[in-house]
Amino acid sequence: MEKLSEPDKEIASRVLQEVGFKERIVGYQMRERSGPMVKSLYSFEEVVDFLNDTFPVLKFDELKRWLQVVMKDEELALKVEEAVEQGHTDYERTRLIRDLMGERLVQCKNARRSMA
Amino acid sequence: MNGYMGEILRVDLTHGKIMTIPTRAYEPWVGGHGMGSAIFFDLVKDKTIDGFDPANVVTIMTSPLCGTLVPAGSGRTEVQGIGVQSYPIGWFTRSNFGGRFSTMLKHAGWDGIVIEGRAEGPVWIDIRNRTVQIRNCRPLSLWGTDTWACQERIWNYVAGKGAFGDWLTLDGGGGGKTTQRPAVVAIGPAGENLSRMACLIHDAANSSGQGGFGAVWGSKNLKAISVIGTGSINVHAPKALMEARLRQTNTYAFDLDNRKGRPLSTVFDAPPRPVTLWGTPRGSKRPSEGQRPVACVGCHAGCRGRYESGLGNEAHCAGTAFYSEASSLDIQRRSSDLLNRYGVNAFEAWRGLEYLRVLNKEGVLGPGKKIDFPLTFKNFGSYEFVEQFVKMIAFRNDGHGHKSQTGADLGEGFVRAAEKWGRLEGEEGDLKTGWLNFPYWGLPNHYEPRAELEWGYGTILGDRDINEHCFNTIFWDVLISRFIGGKPRATAEETVKICTEKMIPFQGDHLMMDYGTENMYSEHMAKLVAWHRHYTRFWKQSALLCDFRWPDFINPYALDKVGSTGESEQKFFNAVTGKHFSFLDGIELGRRIWNLDQAIWTLQGRHRDMVHFADYIYQVPYGGPCFMTSRVNGAWEYVNISGRCIDKEKFEEFKTHFYHLEGWDPKTGYPSRSTLRSLNLGTVADELEKNGKLGKG
Numbered sequence: 001m002e003k004l005s006e007p008d009k010e011i012a013s014r015v016l017q018e019v020g021f022k023e024r025i026v027g028y029q030m031r032e033r034s035g036p037m038v039k040s041l042y043s044f045e046e047v048v049d050f051l052n053d054t055f056p057v058l059k060f061d062e063l064k065r066w067l068q069v070v071m072k073d074e075e076l077a078l079k080v081e082e083a084v085e086q087g088h089t090d091y092e093r094t095r096l097i098r099d100l101m102g103e104r105l106v107q108c109k110n111a112r113r114s115m116a
Numbered sequence: 117m118n119g120y121m122g123e124i125l126r127v128d129l130t131h132g133k134i135m136t137i138p139t140r141a142y143e144p145w146v147g148g149h150g151m152g153s154a155i156f157f158d159l160v161k162d163k164t165i166d167g168f169d170p171a172n173v174v175t176i177m178t179s180p181l182c183g184t185l186v187p188a189g190s191g192r193t194e195v196q197g198i199g200v201q202s203y204p205i206g207w208f209t210r211s212n213f214g215g216r217f218s219t220m221l222k223h224a225g226w227d228g229i230v231i232e233g234r235a236e237g238p239v240w241i242d243i244r245n246r247t248v249q250i251r252n253c254r255p256l257s258l259w260g261t262d263t264w265a266c267q268e269r270i271w272n273y274v275a276g277k278g279a280f281g282d283w284l285t286l287d288g289g290g291g292g293k294t295t296q297r298p299a300v301v302a303i304g305p306a307g308e309n310l311s312r313m314a315c316l317i318h319d320a321a322n323s324s325g326q327g328g329f330g331a332v333w334g335s336k337n338l339k340a341i342s343v344i345g346t347g348s349i350n351v352h353a354p355k356a357l358m359e360a361r362l363r364q365t366n367t368y369a370f371d372l373d374n375r376k377g378r379p380l381s382t383v384f385d386a387p388p389r390p391v392t393l394w395g396t397p398r399g400s401k402r403p404s405e406g407q408r409p410v411a412c413v414g415c416h417a418g419c420r421g422r423y424e425s426g427l428g429n430e431a432h433c434a435g436t437a438f439y440s441e442a443s444s445l446d447i448q449r450r451s452s453d454l455l456n457r458y459g460v461n462a463f464e465a466w467r468g469l470e471y472l473r474v475l476n477k478e479g480v481l482g483p484g485k486k487i488d489f490p491l492t493f494k495n496f497g498s499y500e501f502v503e504q505f506v507k508m509i510a511f512r513n514d515g516h517g518h519k520s521q522t523g524a525d526l527g528e529g530f531v532r533a534a535e536k537w538g539r540l541e542g543e544e545g546d547l548k549t550g551w552l553n554f555p556y557w558g559l560p561n562h563y564e565p566r567a568e569l570e571w572g573y574g575t576i577l578g579d580r581d582i583n584e585h586c587f588n589t590i591f592w593d594v595l596i597s598r599f600i601g602g603k604p605r606a607t608a609e610e611t612v613k614i615c616t617e618k619m620i621p622f623q624g625d626h627l628m629m630d631y632g633t634e635n636m637y638s639e640h641m642a643k644l645v646a647w648h649r650h651y652t653r654f655w656k657q658s659a660l661l662c663d664f665r666w667p668d669f670i671n672p673y674a675l676d677k678v679g680s681t682g683e684s685e686q687k688f689f690n691a692v693t694g695k696h697f698s699f700l701d702g703i704e705l706g707r708r709i710w711n712l713d714q715a716i717w718t719l720q721g722r723h724r725d726m727v728h729f730a731d732y733i734y735q736v737p738y739g740g741p742c743f744m745t746s747r748v749n750g751a752w753e754y755v756n757i758s759g760r761c762i763d764k765e766k767f768e769e770f771k772t773h774f775y776h777l778e779g780w781d782p783k784t785g786y787p788s789r790s791t792l793r794s795l796n797l798g799t800v801a802d803e804l805e806k807n808g809k810l811g812k813g
Binding site: 020021024026028029030031032033034035036037038039040042046049052053054055057088089090091092 | 382393433434437473478562740
């Protein structure tokens with residue numbers, strides 16, 4: 001998959017901020033024995049952490065919409081859509097998306113550092 | 117009486133009296149939960165008392181199998197009494213912990229302990245074989261310690277500071293030598309401060325988590341019970357027992373050299389490894405330093421870990437899922453330790469913290485907010501944050517030693533706190549929106565009642581989150597298979613056939629395992645729930661087989677994947693006791709115990725009208741995945757039953773089916789005389805009648 005282009009200042013700022021309750025995205029942390037845990041995720045970084053879990057369940061179309069509407073990161077949203085098509089299992093899809101979002105997070109943190 | 121020691125210890129804390137009960141008087145109930153319920157019924161005359169009332173009786177029971185090397189069936193201890201955690205009524209309830217306590221108790225010569233009354237000041241109970249003393253906490257400064265410090269002080273007091281493996285000669289209780297140290301179960305500050313989510317802790321992290329028994333002990337001024345014994349347990353047929361164990365582990369247990377199926381953690385064939393749910397931003401799941409698995413007495417497949425650093429020792433399951441947002445693995449491991457040291461129920465703390473975060477995000481909770489709450493959520497993820505949070509629950513203050521009303525409220529549990537904060541009122545109340553994810557009896561959600569029906573129905577028809585994973589293995593196996601693109605252990609059709617064949621006396625009714633929406637309120641589903649209640653009440657909670665490993669339904673190591681349940685349980689039981697017990701005898705005794713429990717709840721004030729979920733379960737669809745067995749065009753498949761609510765009216769129909777099946781009055785849910793008489797519970801019927809609560813029929 002192609003590299004993501006560098007994010008602009010607005011995207012970097014949104015990615016590094018927490019969102020409010022109404023802008024949160026909800027996932028299900030599936031952990032054997034402890035049950036499905038509804039997880040409210042309040043930041044881009046929390047979503048990346050969440051996707052690092054063993055069986056994270058996030059509705060991919062909701063994630064795409066969240067990236068478009070809340071993060072206003074159209075490029076990443078389209079890449080996520082591509083990743084969903086590319087993966088053969090939800091495990092693969094989740095890992096691809098995690099890597100994409102992880103890459104964007106690093107970009108944004110670097111951007112903040114260079115601005116400081 | 118093989119498998120038994122012959123006497124139950126009875127301690128009256130009010131009068132400082134040590135008495136005994138002959139085990140034989142309660143032998144028909146076998147042990148564990150059955151004996152505990154029967155003793156409670158006899159000793160607590162007024163069942164409507166509060167859990168904090170000194171007249172509340174707490175039973176701590178073993179089973180004939182404890183300490184006998186039955187695989188995953190030798191190490192549990194059952195705790196019962198009126199709890200203080202559930203809402204609106206603290207039901208007569210149970211909890212259960214592993215480790216070595218029950219074995220040591222039997223080695224000391226006791227089948228169980230019955231605690232009555234309230235001591236004048238803080239005490240602990242010192243059991244050395246047959247010598248039992250109620251000791252003041254002051255000389256060892258035990259009151260105020262955390263559960264680990266408390267145990268350490270008692271070990272040193274009873275056994276000295278010898279090195280590992282040193283022989284200890286008991287100076288009381290008729291002598292005897294052992295290399296072991298006392299088994300201690302203790303409360304932490306949460307129990308002392310009567311926090312309703314306080315639990316009992318034995319060793320590092322064996323926790324009797326639900327029911328708030330830590331607070332019940334705290335109200336009795338009981339800090340700890342220590343036991344050390346040098347005796348042994350008479351087994352009827354030791355050779356048959358060892359042969360049964362070897363056959364069981366050779367045929368049905370995990371085999372490293374010949375692996376079959378995907379390893380799961382809730383099955384008999386689980387590999388020995390720590391079941392930890394720690395997760396971190398970097399995705400690391402397990403500590404990287406030196407570690408080894410730890411097992412309860414007699415278990416073939418330990419499920420806990422001990423680590424070189426000591427962080428998170430023996431913590432597992434929900435105790436390691438708490439504070440998954442921690443910013444490092446070590447912080448999360450230390451969070452698990454906080455729960456165990458302060459003696460706080462992991463599940464309620466975990467789910468409750470999620471709720472507080474929602475309220476904080478909504479801007480209603482935090483320093484200076486409408487709900488003036490001392491925690492600063494800017495530090496969420498740090499150790500300082502979680503330490504303050506756990507201390508708020510345990511000390512019922514601001515977590516820094518200062519008075520705080522909201523800290524005091526937290527000690528009441530999250531539903532009572534939310535009610536006090538006005539969060540349950542109106543159409544947008546937090547139990548209507550589901551923000552407060554506590555679906556039954558004021559207790560946190562575990563497995564989803566809108567999807568995994570036997571779990572939700574079993575819980576609301578009982579007294580606590582059942583936490584019984586019998587059928588839950590199917591959910592996990594299929595979910596993981598779908599996620600990674602593999603095959604489950606068995607097809608849906610095989611699963612239904614294998615499980616239902618074992619579910620006597622309802623065997624062969626395949627529709628019991630149709631979790632689809634069309635079948636979810638049916639008579640068949642009522643049978644599934646009833647069988648589950650009866651199996652667990654006896655085999656898991658009275659014989660004390662471990663929930664992690666039993667029942668053994670589908671097993672990839674077995675011929676045709678048919679696990680050992682229905683064949684093995686009674687073999688072990690009979691080898692130990694010399695009785696001629698059948699699997700069905702166990703199910704029937706489970707039914708008898710379940711009926712006795714229902715009678716106790718009825719006397720406490722339960723009526724069918726109270727048996728309902730929180731409103732959001734009827735209004736908000738479950739959005740997560742859940743694959744269970746169901747019929748599609750006549751064929752069995754694993755179906756994702758996500759996206760549904762429970763229909764309130766139809767759930768009433770289900771209750772009617774269930775009450776009919778149990779022989780209880782469908783109008784009230786009260787047990788009837790004919791049912792109780794058929795179970796040889798005529799005196800229980802008399803008691804219900806005397807209180808105007810005997811069911812018709």
